[in-house]
Amino acid sequence: MKCEEKxxxxxxxxxxxxxxxxLPRENGWTTSNSLYQYQGxxxxxxxxxxxxxxxxxxxxxxxxxxxxxxxxxxxTWLKALTFAITTRNQFNESTNPLLTTIPHECIPLLExxxxxxxxxxxxxxxxxxxxxPYTSLPRSILACGCKILYVCRDPKDTFVSLWHFACKLxxxxxxxxxxxxxxxxxxxxxxxxxxxxxxxxxxxxxxLECPERVMFLKYEDMKRDTVFHVKRLAEYAGQPFSMxxxxxxxxxxxxxxxxxxxxSNLEVNKSGKHRPNSPMAINNSMYxxxxxxxxxxxxxxxxxIELLDQITEQKLGGSGLTFHVSSSP
Ligand code: PAP
Numbered sequence: 001m002k003c004e005e006k007x008x009x010x011x012x013x014x015x016x017x018x019x020x021x022x023l024p025r026e027n028g029w030t031t032s033n034s035l036y037q038y039q040g041x042x043x044x045x046x047x048x049x050x051x052x053x054x055x056x057x058x059x060x061x062x063x064x065x066x067x068x069x070x071x072x073x074x075x076t077w078l079k080a081l082t083f084a085i086t087t088r089n090q091f092n093e094s095t096n097p098l099l100t101t102i103p104h105e106c107i108p109l110l111e112x113x114x115x116x117x118x119x120x121x122x123x124x125x126x127x128x129x130x131x132x133p134y135t136s137l138p139r140s141i142l143a144c145g146c147k148i149l150y151v152c153r154d155p156k157d158t159f160v161s162l163w164h165f166a167c168k169l170x171x172x173x174x175x176x177x178x179x180x181x182x183x184x185x186x187x188x189x190x191x192x193x194x195x196x197x198x199x200x201x202x203x204x205x206x207x208l209e210c211p212e213r214v215m216f217l218k219y220e221d222m223k224r225d226t227v228f229h230v231k232r233l234a235e236y237a238g239q240p241f242s243m244x245x246x247x248x249x250x251x252x253x254x255x256x257x258x259x260x261x262x263x264s265n266l267e268v269n270k271s272g273k274h275r276p277n278s279p280m281a282i283n284n285s286m287y288x289x290x291x292x293x294x295x296x297x298x299x300x301x302x303x304x305i306e307l308l309d310q311i312t313e314q315k316l317g318g319s320g321l322t323f324h325v326s327s328s329p
Contacts, residue, residue, distance in 0.1 A: 012053065013049070016048070016049045016052050016053065017049070019038075019052060020036060020038075020045075020048055020049070023036040023037055023038055023048075024036065024037040025037075026042065026185070026190050028044060028045075028166075028192075029162075029163070029166035029176065029177045029182050029185070029191070029192075030166055030169055030175070030176055030177070033045060033046065033169075035190060035191075035192065036048055038051070038052075038136075039133075039135065039136045040133075040135070040198065041133050041136065041193055041194065041195070041198070041199070042189065042190050042191060042192065042193070042194050042195075043192070043193065044192050046279060046280065047111055047112065049115075050111050050112055050115030050116075051111045051115075051132065051136075053115050053118075054110050054111045054114060054115050054118065054132075054138055055136065055137075055138050055139075056138075057118040057138075058110055058114060058118045058138040058140060058141075059118060059119060059140050060138065060140040060141040060143075060144045060146050061121075061144060061146065062144050062145055062146050063126050063146065064121075064126055064127075064128055064141075064144075064146040064147075065082070065086070065126045065127050065128075065146065065147045065148075065149065065237055066110075066127075066128050066129065066130060066137075066141060066146060066147070066148050066149070067079055067082055067107060067127060067128070067129040067130075067149050067151075068129070068130055068131070068132070068134075068137075068148055068149065068150045068151075068203060069129075069131060069150060069151045069152070070131060070133075070152070070158065070193050070194070070196055070199040070200065071131055071162060071165075071192050071193055072153070072158050072161035072162045072165060073151055073152055073153035073158050073219060074151040074152075074153055074217075074219040074222065075104075075129065075131070075151065076102075076103050076104065076263075076287045076288070077103075077151075077219075077222070077258060077260070077263075077291075078149065078151045078217070078222075079103035079104065079106065079107045079127075079129060080098055080103040080106075080257075080258040080263060081229075081230060081233060081254065081255075081258045082107070082127055082149065082233060082237065083097075083098060083103060083106045083107060083125070083127060084096065084098060084254045084257055084258055085230065085233055085234045085237060085239065085254060086125065086126060086127060086237050086239060087124070087125065088239075088245075088250065088254065090124060093253070093257075096257065098257060098258070098263070099266060099268075100266075100268050101268060102268060102269055102272060102274055102284045102287065103263075104129075104274050104287070105274065106122070106125075106127075107122070107125070107127045107128065107129045108120070108122060108128060108129065109128075109129050109130060109131070110128055110129065110130040110132070110138070111130060111131070111132060112280065114128070126237070131192075131193045132193070133193065133198065133199045133202050133203075134199075134202030134203045134205075134206050135202050145213060146213075147213060147214075147215070147236065147237075148203070148206070148213060148214045148215070149214075149215050149217065149233070149236070150200075150203035150207065150214065150215070150216050150217065151217045151218070151219060151222070152200045152203070152204075152216065152217070152218055152219065152321075153218070153219035153220070154219070154220060154293070154296070154323040155186075155196050155197065155308055155311075155312055155323070156296035156300060156305065156308050156309075157219070157293065157294065157295060157296050158196060159182075159183065159186045159191075159196075159296070159300075159308070160295055160296045160299045160300070161289065161295075162182075162186070162191060162192070163177075163179055163182045163183075163186075163299075164289055165286060165289075166182065168283075168286050169282070169286075179299065183300075183304055187307060187308065187311055195315075197311070197312065197315035197316060198315070200316070200321060201315065201316060201319060201321065203216055204216055204316075204319060204320075204321045205319070208320070215232075215233075215236050217229065218323070219293070220293050220323065223292075223293050226255045226259070227251050227252055227255050230251045230254050230255050231251050234251070260288065260290075260291030260292075261291075263288060264285075264288035264291065268284060269284045269285060269287070269288055270284070270285055271284075271285070272284040274287075
């Protein structure tokens with residue numbers, strides 16, 4: 001790094017830590033991590049500097065396709081599907097990078113991977129990803145009219161998934177919030193990139209206002225009929241399947257390649273590490289737990305279920321956004 005660049009970067013760091021020092025803070029779900037409230041949402045301390053920097057510096061291009069989600073609502077799956085769909089003419093079944101690379105390495109995260117290099121684009125790939133809420137997206141994304149994909153999941157399953165993930169995160173000696181405490185925090189909106197409902201609602205409203213620019217998907221619907229959604233995604237990405245591809249079963253093969261059963265059994269996803277040698281190093285296997293709809297029935301009490309459903313109704317009622325999953329345990 002040149003001298004002036006070094007100076008710029010340390011000035012920016014100081015500016016960001018000044019901003020962060022004024023923000024409301026809460027304990028995170030592990031002892032080693034705090035959450036800060038910024039622009040109405042709670043963010044892990046490790047991400048905050050790069051989030052602010054990304055908001056300032058990222059320049060979207062009209063051809064970008066941004067995969068958006070709150071954590072644990074189907075990101076890994078949607079990344080795999082969109083990657084497989086948009087690169088289907090570049091690779092064959094034995095050379096597909098998804099066989100040897102976790103989807104998170106195939107599609108970079110704006111607020112981490114692009115924070116230091118905001119103009120980077122993966123070669124021959126229109127895809128980028130973010131967990132940022134709609135209202136906090138870098139302005140250039142909204143201004144340039146590029147397309148956005150959002151996946152959302154029943155808050156009960158997202159909570160259970162998030163809690164399991166938090167329990168495996170961090171150093172071995174870190175203390176984790178018991179499920180009951182994490183549940184209280186989640187209900188108050190204090191979870192990574194939460195309040196979860198506000199996150200979903202921002203994209204939901206944008207998708208109603210501008211369906212050609214924001215496509216809203218639900219994990220549960222995708223599970224119910226994945227092939228149908230693979231075709232919708234291909235159309236939305238501007239790469240619809242040809243009659244020939246449909247006859248050859250390409251949408252079905254992409255569905256199979258990206259299925260939980262297939263992906264979770266790949267060696268890279270069983271034993272590899274995401275971002276090795278960084279403070280954010282994570283075992284790839286942590287992104288693949290059960291991959292089902294309704295695991296909340298095995299973890300939440302009747303009272304917890306009622307409370308979460310009530311909050312969901314209060315927050316989303318009247319918006320048209322619902323989760324058609326029976327809440328009886
Ligand atoms: P992230 O936001 O940290 O990237 P994300 O992928 O959104 O995580 O969420 C992980 C969940 O998606 C896990 O759910 P679970 O804890 O309820 O099991 C994970 O199992 C599930 N998941 C990962 N890959 C797939 C897939 N290919 N198909 C379906 N679900 C999947």
